[in-house]
Amino acid sequence: MARHSVLGAVLVGALALAGCGGAKVGDSSSGAAGDCGTFNLAVNPWVGYEANAAVLAYVAEKELKCKVTKKELKEEVAWQGFGTGEVDAVVENWGHDDLRKKYIDEQKTAVSAGSTGVKGQIGWYVPPWLAKEHPDVLDWNNLNKYADQFKTSESGDKGQLLDGDPSFVTNDEALVKNLNLNYKVVYGGSETALIQAFRQAEKDKKWVIGYFYSPQWLLNEIKLEKVKLPEYKPGCDADAEKVACDYPDYDLDKIVSKKFADANGPAYQLVKNFKWTNEDQNTVAKYIAEDKMKPEDAAKKWVEANGDKVKAWLAKA
Amino acid sequence: MVAVAVPRRQIPRKALIVGGIVLAWLVLWLVFRNVGTLALDASELTPLHRWINSVNDAVGASRNSNPVFLYFFNEIRLVIDEFVTFVQALIAQPSFGRPVPVIGWLGVVAIAGFVSLAVAGWRVALLAVAGFVFLGLQGLWQESMDTLSLTLAAVVIALLFGIPLGIWAGLSDRANRIMTPVLDFMQTMPTFVYLAPLTLFFLIGPASATIATLIYAAPPAIRITAHAIRSVPHNTVEASESLGATRKQTLLKVLLPSARKTIVLGVNQTIMAALSMVTIAALIDAPGLGKTVVKALQTLDVGTAFNAGLAIVVLAIVLDRVTTAATERRSLPRWAFFGGFGVTGVAVYFSYTYLWAAEFPSEVEIGSSIRKGATAVTEWVQDSLPVITNGFKDFVTSVLINPLQALLAESPWFLVALVIVALSFLIGGVRAAVVSAACLGVLVATGLWQDAMITLASTLVATILVMILGVVVGVWMGRSRRADRFIRPILDAGQVMPAFVYLVPILALFSATRFTAIIAAVVFAAPVAIKIIADGIRAVSPATVEASTALGSSSWQTIVKVQLPMARRALTLAANQGLIYVLSMVVVGGLVGAGALGYDVVAGFSQGQLYGKGLAAGVAIVVLGVMLDRLTQAAAKRWTN
Amino acid sequence: MCAVRNKQSRNGRRNRSEWFGVDPVISVGNLWKVFGSNASQVVASDELKSLSRQELMDRTGAVAAVRGVDFDVAPGEMFVVMGLSGSGKSTLVRCLTRLVEPTAGTIMFEGENILEADAKRLRDLRRNKFSMVFQHFGLLPHRTVADNVGYGLEIRGVPRAKRGERSQEVIDLVGLTGYEKSYPDQLSGGMQQRVGLARALAGDPDVLFFDEPFSALDPLIRRDMQSEVIRLHREVGKTMVFITHDLSEALKLGDRILIMRDGQVVQVGTGDELVGAPADDYVRDFVKDVPRSHVLTLKWIMRPPRPDDELDGPELSPETVVREAVRSVLGADKPVKVVRDGELLGVVADEEILGVVAGEV
Known part of the structure; x- marks a missing residue:
């Protein structure tokens, strides 16, 4: 098989070189x-x-x-x-x-x-059990009150805000700073990490608050509740350093x-x-x-x- | 300290100096804490990062006009693309206007069996046939064949370049000196980092996936070939020269045939490296099992991911055994060769002509049971273990990770740099100090100093855990043949099973934390360290162990006073390799909560704005790797002499 | 050449002057090999050349492996170079075929200075004139015995059929018949060295070099192999240069022996010359334990006839080894006459013989 492949490579290489003239990407496109x-x-x-x-x-x-x-x-x-x-x-x-x-x-x-x-909506979400038992957690003004509950090994003496689907831009570090929240942004690093965290939080009634978005299939399984941040107004997110408002609807x-x-x-x-x-x-x-x-x-x-x-x-x- | 040092007291004195440095560091840390830490927020960029971004944009914009692209990259891409497509057309994809590949499953199984028979004997042939049929039974025939095509294509090209380069490096010291650091770089550079630039040059799809695999898989071929050429006994070469052989004759008739066995080992390593890349290459649309794994993880479907991961392991085992056995000399009886050839020919013809031999029958299937089983096990683990694991996590985090990270990341950068350079000097003299200083300089330049320090802390903790595990299990395996026989296959599988597969259960056990990333790295790196230590322990001369036993040593005394000290070389090698393997998992760690450099790379791969930062983070990882590698090697040299 | 050689019995060795009625095959003149980056400076300076090895090492960091060596090898001679490890003997033999490039001096081979040969000429010489047998055999593990033996012919471009024929001849000659298809790792050390020997002989070279060929072998096998070499020497009559660290091997094989120490020649001579007239204390110490009766010939122990000797006893040649004369001398009731070409050189009686034999006990 290997010999076949080599032969193929040589043939193909020879053909490609003979054709020459600088192949242009996209020539073979569709549409x-x-x-x-x-x-x-x-x-x-x-x-x-x-x-x-x-x-x-x-x-x-x-x-x-x-x-x-x-x-x-x-x-x-x-x-x-x-x-x-x-x-x-x-x-x-x-x-x-x-x-x-x-x-x-x-x-x-x-x-x-x-x-x-x-x-599409991006924002901070908590598991349903938490929203049910502590409804006031859904308002950002009360987040500092619960900061202790959200502490983890990663956030030290602050509450943990779990972030980090690496595909999305986030304003969370600026938000935490500008809203004077006693939280630390911890980067989970993947959607998988976020989903797993919410799943476990709901199952074991653990305190988790994190960056998430809808529509997302997980929301069919677990009705995560969105935390209300200061309302979005066009332009309020213009300066990434000074953002203090919610994410826009997409x-x-x-x-x-x-x-x-x-x-x-x-x-x-x-x-x-x-x-x-x-x-x-x-x-x-x-x-x-x-x-x-x-x-x-x-x-x-x-x-x-x-x-x-x-x-x-x-x-x- | 001023007292005249008697030679015997030199070692304690050095220890004193190290202690002094660390103490001074602690004191200064208290004073200067959080000053000059060069911290950079996740979304912040430095001018360097922006500059890389603009280069990236410029390259992307000029792709269809720049002659370098038209006549160089595009040509390479086309050739490789045609080649991969050709191999896929043979065994994996519908091709040449047929609804099925040219060679169906029966033909592939027969060819696999026949090739194995010819090069590796009937036992391995049986294993190969069973393995390939198993792939079909898993319901992953086409995916497996796609993966196999890509792997074979990458390996063939890697060898096409790797073996000549290896020969060159084997013959010429200068070539060797130039190539070694380049290879180091290729192997430590996280694959994620060059995946994005590769797509820029070679677009997406099988071609760039093959190239990515190639970059990762070629270094072992080059290194091992060079090593093989270098270790041909000098007297054999001399004998050939004394008979008047030309350089070419000596190369073709003496060096290459004598080095063949070792070179085949290099081929083996290349295949393994290529297979371990297929999951990551799936992120740039590489077809095959990797894609199945990555997609399954979007919905946290561990069962499906495991099934596909298992297929990769099976492929790896078959390819590994065949190439390993191929190092032995054997000759097949004529009748068996031609018989096998005939049977294979018929099978290939059938699989070309008849549908039943072309498409793997879907009636017999065990894939769903494997999926269900794996899911059940994962769920059980997730439900019942966290009680134990959380305590362990918190303990390690507060006792090891946090203090070390605080010390490294919250000290002023110049203080840490000074300490590292001083320690390097103590370990490896001026040379080591200069290398460390240069590496630290580059780290500062990347603008990611603090992230690098956080990653360094986690890396050190992971390496410590790897070594603890390595010594415990390695000594056990080294002393007991039965333990070795039982554990080694598990370690082998652990090394090939894509990390993505076990990330979900680990995440469930430890949530997204630095500790999770450390565990993932330990799972990946421990098998290597364990194997090296086990082999080292086994290599201790039995006569010495016997003598120790005869003197009435207990098992513990034999281990601590005889076997471990005599396996020093293996221990240092294990630490060195452990470090390198841990570092190569930094990026995967970024996916499960490690933050720092790992996250920078992952985010850079996903977001255009962070592209430059991701690339810089990749360089930072390489630089950390180079520094730690040189330091452990210097330490090893000092210790083993 | 062969005829000359065959006339001589092993025990009737010729002395130095006898060897050089003919032109030497190899003539080495003032040969130097210095390892180190400044090697050429060392050999250019008479002052540095006069230093001892250690002094040179301390002064320049260079190592002088071979220092101003001179010797000649006669056609058909078995010339042994003997020295302890580190004496430079292995480097010396490699210099002779330029496997190691000498730093200075001349090596005349059949009238040609091979230090001036270009790469092609050197290759020709190696292919046709010299061959070498190595301490660790240097066999190719991936080739059968027959293919190892034929390797030298193969690189010369000899056609396969002819190669097979010739390989078979030498395989038979060294006693490996039946092992043609075996691989080296299936053979014992002694057998492997027979392969090495066959490979060296296959090209029908004029000169064979042996670099401690038997030192890796068991004593018994070593003895067999030594006899084998003696037999081959007798049968094919090639000039041989043989390196060893074993004095008894040197005495057993060598027509003449060169003793090397610290890269320099200490003494060149036949075995009985070394034992009978050691050049210095080093050689004397070396040959101290040699059973003298096995080495010394009658010419070393004979005495001029005394007036009271009865000169009608048996006659023996002066080259007769003492051990072999014991029976004749002790059995005779008169002194034995030592005679060459009818000329009475001296006599040997019981007390001379006993003096040698008793000295060994």
């Missing part, structure tokens, strides 16, 4: 108008996204007869892919003003394709590659028209995360139950 062709769909690593992608892929394959290639990527890497033709669409984008600026405004390789209809949207949009093929039309609700997404996310269904089966189940919505996405195509 041919009229006929659907290949649809390169980025899949970012969270289940809500996966739900969007599953349904879109299912519809594109079944109704539009596209060849859908899913690419499992982190956000930044996915955005890079717009320029190279490796990615046609990102179908749940949480803000990311930095990426917008870089890829939409500066490199001009990406364009927005409108809202997904899903509203209108989650879709980003597609410029080439894909310009080609205006059926897959692009589908992506542009795709719109559903938090509830829809949660349903599909639950199928995937909790019922352990394969994404395509989960999508099938939802599509079959929601024919009218799907029809609406396809109608204008």
